[in-house]
Amino acid sequence: MSGESNGGFSCPLPFHENSVVTLAHGGGGNLTRQLIEKIFKPAFNNPDLETEHDSAIIQVTAGRLAFTTDSYVVQPLIFPGGDIGSLAVNGTVNDLAMSGARPLYLSVGFILEEGLPMETLWTVVQSMKRSAISAEVKIITGDTKVVDKGKGDGIFINTSGVGVIEPGVKIHPRQVQPGDAVLLSGDIARHGMAIMSARKDSGFQNQIESDCASVSGEVRNLLDVEVHCLRDLTRGGLATALIEIARSAEVSIDIEESEIPVCEDVKGACEILGFDPLYVANEGRFIALVHPKDEDRALHIMKKTGNDARIIGRVKESPEKRVTLKTRAGSIRMLSLLSGEQLPRIC
Amino acid sequence: MKFVDEYRSAESIQKFCRAMSEIITRPWIIMEICGGQTHSIMKHGIQELLPPEVTLLHGPGCPVCVTPMEQIDHAIHIAGQPNVIFCSFGDMLRVPGSEKDLFSVKAAGGDVRIVLSPMEVIQIAKEFPEKEVVFFAIGFETTAPANAMVIFQARQENLKNLSFLVSQVIVPPAMRTILASPENRVQGFLAAGHVCTIMGTQEYEPLACEFNIPIVVTGFEPLDIVQGIYMCVRQLEEGRAEVENQYSRSVKKEGNLSARRVIEEVFQIVPRKWRGVGEIPQSGLGLRSSYSMFDASKRFPRETKNCEADSPCISGEVLMGIKKPTECPAFGVSCTPDSPLGATMVSSEGACAAYFHYKKVNL
Structure with missing residues (x-):
């Protein structure tokens, strides 16, 4: 499953040092930067993705915006037909679609449990990338926190999304x-x-x-x-x-x-x-x-x-x-x- | 789906209902013993398809409903111990004890786990040798073979950290209690197909004979149930009182001999208290002395208190077929699946929960 879903690529982080997520990956220092640069940025790469600033900035058009948020917790993290990553993208995209909106942008918040295999995170992030491409949405901002071993369930993900509702669309x-x-x-x-x-x-x-x-x-x-x-x-x-x-x-x-x-x-x-x-x-x-x-x-x-x-x-x-x-x-x-x-x- | 769809066909079901209408001449009261049948009757709306002369009463065959409150309290006591992994079938977690339920023990940090099969507890016991693993062995003759098998295996493998809180019950003594009650209204029984798959049909013969009552061993799909009711009505109309087998695709007269052997090996007949009903002689299965080292009630002793709560709940009368759930003043008012007063509102097989969940359109 994981080999296939990785599209043939393996996790780019040097595994001999970082085979699992540690508390330092959420500490805001070098390891956090490494996580962003090696795992998140290549996957979610798009012109609107903001990794240098506190917020992503998006151009607002006239009309109505739909805005939604959802949090994802599931065990097992990877299951037949999907994983927590595809779930987190598609779930929020679908919530936007249900209001008649065209989904545009997502934010992603990860809460990772110390000890999570980096390979699992890589698989999940790659799956999010593919789901975002297929749903035609861009992931433009995000956050990562790491909690002590035993205080999470591997990965929790929150995604929020915005989309535009075309004039004349009334779904309610x-x-x-x-x-x-x-x-x-x-x-x-x-x-x-x-x-x-x-x-x-x-x-x-x-x-x-x-x-x-x-x-x-x-x-x-x-x-x-x-x-x-x-x-x-x-x-x-x-x-x-x-x-x-x-x-x-x-x-x-x-x-x-x-x-x-x-x-x-x-x-x-x-x-x-x-x-x-x-x-x-x-x-x-x-x-x-x-x-x-x-x-x-x-x-x-x-x-x-x-x-x-x-x-x-x-x-x-x-x-x-x-x-x-x-x-x-x-x-x-x-x-x-x-x-x-x-x-x-x-x- | 094969073996399911053909037993849910509206055409076949209506055929039996029409045949019943043709032979029925007066009102009859029939009780389905098993909670699984009650659930199926409500889910598929079977009562509304039957001739108006047929009244169905719902029997005590819901294992969650009849497990006495003292046992629930004992389970809660054990599950709250620091070194215990307490394993149970899912429905038991919501059943109210005298103060709380097993879900609240879990929420407070207790290691309470839902298992789909009792065999899982062997694996858990091996995986956590430093913990005491306790399984809540409840149910009728249907769960008894699998539960007995696990206990048998625990002894074979000499598992020291595994024990069982046993509250097994058996059907025929409960039927006898219902029939012997001066308030009894039941004129015919649908016996539980799965129970008879294990135990066979022979033990129902003396009941049919002594109380002059038809007993039809019946399956669980809508067509099974309608056919079972038809067979029961036909006996009543013809003045017969026999044990008949509607569920012949699963039930043999002698039952499942291997399953009966393992029950016999591990369990013996004991008196058992039924929640809302009281003690019924010879109605339970308890561990034989050769397996007493696996008795969780001895490993984690607790003073037994008689704790039938003072409550408007009439679940005892519902279980005995004396009253319908809707006759309870608390039904749907102070007692709902969100905050149940009695166990019959908890389990999906409980009559009150089935009535609440599958409300008829004209309610």
């Missing part, structure tokens, strides 16, 4: 109207189950790949049709996203279980652990609530990614603000928020 739950179609961009629950199955104690033999990816390009194509609301399906999954939108938009949403794609491996892992895929996290899937006149065009655009996009339901006028699921068995039940994380069942 308040735009949602009865009759809107609910489109899902692809099969669900991959990321959460990839992380579960990648943990060394899971005992799963099949490798489930995370869906971790930028959806920014797909969303930009979608802005040609009348999209009312977008939401990425991260923590809490599809069910939580739908419930939040129904509450904010003060509408009800009906969805069909048989229209929600879940790949066989993910379905199997969910069955074994007693997880409901509707609540499992995704990192490259979103829902779009689209005016019915444009639903076929929107579906056509979303299907181009090959991720099995579907129309899974519809918005209806109702003061009850609830999400109902028509089950495969033919019954109807209400979806509600979970109290916390799903826990594996006992038997």
Whole structure:
């Protein structure tokens, strides 16, 4: 995994001296400079990257800016289909995309744990570089701190991002109207189950790949049709996203279980652990609530990614603000928020 | 997915519901014993597909729900010790003891770990020889073979730093208690398919005979459950009281003999207190004396206090099928999955949590 994701290059820091991150790498002295010059700067190299000054300076155009921040903690740091680096870039890019913005710039804050293998940091940073290129964003400012061994979990990353919203783009739950179609961009629950199955104690033999990816390009194509609301399906999954939108938009949403794609491996892992895929996290899937006149065009655009996009339901006028699921068995039940994380069942 | 999708097909399920409507002539009350079935019934909305004459009551077959508070408190006591790695199935961490739960022990710095399989604790014990590793061995006959196997292996490998807080329970004595209660309303049972996969079906014969009640060994998918209910209704309508096996793709009459052997090797039948219900004679599995060196309750003794809390929670009556979760004054008001008063609101297999989570649209 790491050799491949490094694109054939290995970490440029002299390993005999610096095979692991030490407290001195966060001390602001020579080793900090070495980390910036040898690892961060080559990866994030762009004209706007500011390593000599306290802030990056960007030209502001007329119009509206979207601004978001998110922090990333995950174990294992590298998992099938991604790593904490690709997660930190794509997660923030996707948050910007969900407001209809074109993502432009990211900041990156690293909190590294003393003893982290430099090779791991290198792999993660290279992955961030590739994700940023693919999502067409620039990483223009950053910070690194190192905490004592045992006080972190390898790497924590915070990314903040800004993007521009073109005139006329209005994406917000308040735009949602009865009759809107609910489109899902692809099969669900991959990321959460990839992380579960990648943990060394899971005992799963099949490798489930995370869906971790930028959806920014797909969303930009979608802005040609009348999209009312977008939401990425991260923590809490599809069910939580739908419930939040129904509450904010003060509408009800009906969805069909048989229209929600879940790949066989993910379905199997969910069955074994007693997880409901509707609540499992995704990192490259979103829902779009689209005016019915444009639903076929929107579906056509979303299907181009090959991720099995579907129309899974519809918005209806109702003061009850609830999400109902028509089950495969033919019954109807209400979806509600979970109290916390799903826990594996006992038997 | 093969072996799943065909048991969730609306067409097949409706076929059995229609067949049930054709034969049913009066109201019947049927209890599914297993919490896994309760969860499936609520998740797939099965009750609304059934003829209105069928009322389902939800039985005590949720291991998290019936583990007595004293055992939870004992687990919390052990998990809080400085040199202990306390391992448990995930759901147990949220169950309230008399003062706190295992999650709060973890938050306070205790080394509390969720394991997916009991076999993991062997590895943990070997990896941390300087620590005392304790596993919370709970569950019904379904978890008993794997838990017994780990204890057996611990003895084979002479692992000195591993012990087990055992709170295993078994189903048939609980069914007997429900049937013998003067408040009993249950007219037919769905027995738990996975329990019978291990234990077989023979021990249900005397119950069916003595209490003149149909018992249908049933699986967990919607089609299994609807078919199990249909078989039960058919027996009731025909005046029969037999043990029938709906889950024949998994359950043999004699059960799984290897699994039964390892249970027999490690465990013996003991009386056991069930949370909300009280002590049921001969309803638990405890360590045999030849395995008593692995008994965590002896290695980390604690004075046992009777601590059934003074609470509006009616989980005992819910577990016995006397009341439905919605009949509890605290349900959804002072008792929710965010702040549960009783264990039936904690586990995904608990009837109250299932009712809360899968609220029917007309609620």
